Amino acid sequence: DVQLVESGGGLGQPGGSLRLSCAVSGFTVRSNYMSWVRQAPGKRLEWVSSIHDDGRTHSADSVQGRFTISRDDSKNSLYLQMNSLRPDDTGVYYCVRQASGFDYWGQGALVTVSS
Amino acid sequence: DIQMTQSPSTLSASLGDRFTITCRASQSVSTWLAWFQQKPGKAPKLLIFKASNLQSGVPSRFSGSGSGTEFTLTISSLQPDDFATYYCLQYNFYPYTFGQGTKLEIK
Numbered sequence: 490d491v492q493l494v495e496s497g498g499g500l501g502q503p504g505g506s507l508r509l510s511c512a513v514s515g516f517t518v519r520s521n522y523m524s525w526v527r528q529a530p531g532k533r534l535e536w537v538s539s540i541h542d543d544g545r546t547h548s549a550d551s552v553q554g555r556f557t558i559s560r561d562d563s564k565n566s567l568y569l570q571m572n573s574l575r576p577d578d579t580g581v582y583y584c585v586r587q588a589s590g591f592d593y594w595g596q597g598a599l600v601t602v603s604s
Numbered sequence: 605d606i607q608m609t610q611s612p613s614t615l616s617a618s619l620g621d622r623f624t625i626t627c628r629a630s631q632s633v634s635t636w637l638a639w640f641q642q643k644p645g646k647a648p649k650l651l652i653f654k655a656s657n658l659q660s661g662v663p664s665r666f667s668g669s670g671s672g673t674e675f676t677l678t679i680s681s682l683q684p685d686d687f688a689t690y691y692c693l694q695y696n697f698y699p700y701t702f703g704q705g706t707k708l709e710i711k
Contacts, residue, residue, distance in 0.1 A: 524700075534640075534648065534691055536700035547698045583647055590638035590653030591693065597647055 491515030491593050493584045498598030501574045509598055511567040511584030519562045522587035525569045527600075529580040538569065539587060552578075574602045606630050606694055610703035616711040623679040625706045627692035632672045636696035639668055639677045642705075643688045651690075652677060682708075 497509040509525070525537040538548040538558035546558050557570040567584055581597040607630040617623050627637065635655035640648035650659045652668035655675055665680040679686055687710050692703040 533704050534642075534693070534702040536693075536702070539698070539700075549699045587695070589657070589659070590650050590695070591640075591648075592650050592653070592659065594647035594649075 491586075493586070493593055493595035495582065495584050495595045495598035498582065498600045501571070501578075501600060501602045503574060503576060503602055503604055505574050505602075506570070506572045507574065507600060508571065509569040509582055509584075509600070511569075511595055513565050513567065513584075513586075516586065516593075518560050518565050518567055523558075523560065523567050524585045524587045524591065525558060525567075526583045526585050526591070526594075527578075527580045528583070528597075529577070532580070535580075537582070540567070571600070576602050578602050605699055606633060606697055606701050608692055608694055608701050608703040610690075610692055610706050612706060613704065614707045614709065616709045617682055618711045619682055619684065621682045623682055623686075623708060625677045625690055625692075627670075627675045627677070627703050629673045629675075629694055633694040633696035635671045636694060637668075637670065637675050638693045638695065639666075640691045640693065641686075641688045642691065648691065 492514045494512045501507045524539040528534050540546045540558045555573045559568045579602050583597050584595040585591045586593040609628045611626050637655045639652040642648040656668045667678050690706045
């Protein structure tokens with residue numbers, strides 16, 4: 490069975506850092522495009538970052554230079570390093586496999602940025 | 605960035621009704637368009653990929669069509685489980701962009 494399990498969410502300070510992890514089972518992360526998608530409370534879904542099978546990455550302008558997507562092939566896991574956090578980064582962050590559309594999603598990790 | 609505009613934003617409908625959502629892109633995305641269903645507190649669920657391909661396990665009452673800048677999602681006969689919020693997503697060009705969502709409510 491395919492499973493994506495996010496962890497590392499919680500309360501972050503403005504200007505601070507958090508690191509989200511996504512442990513994957515049922516397929517190989519390094520062979521797929523993977524993404525992070527977030528959703529602020531009551532708002533639409535927002536694409537954040539993607540990493541291709543060849544390691545190329547893309548990020549939304551709103552997080553460029555602050556967030557970094559990466560993967561650890563030995564752990565079959567995806568990560569999102571979030572620095573210089575802002576209150577508008579608050580939301581649920583989903584780890585997603587980007588195959589045939591975005592076909593498998595994690596349950597989401599809540600990130601709250603507040604002092 | 606490509607803007608995705610869904611209509612309507614909210615719709616009230618009855619069981620058995622036919623339901624159609626439109627998603628318009630500000631420039632052509634070919635057929636790189638997906639549709640998702642989301643229920644409160646849950647992750648989105650992929651319904652349709654590449655504009656018209658039904659994701660495995662999704663009931664056949666769901667269908668998608670379109671190409672270029674105009675796309676539709678149709679539910680042929682609404683069932684109780686279908687009342688949710690629906691989103692389109694273009695994944696032709698970065699940054700990928702979602703529509704604002706269409707909330708389907710029971711009349």
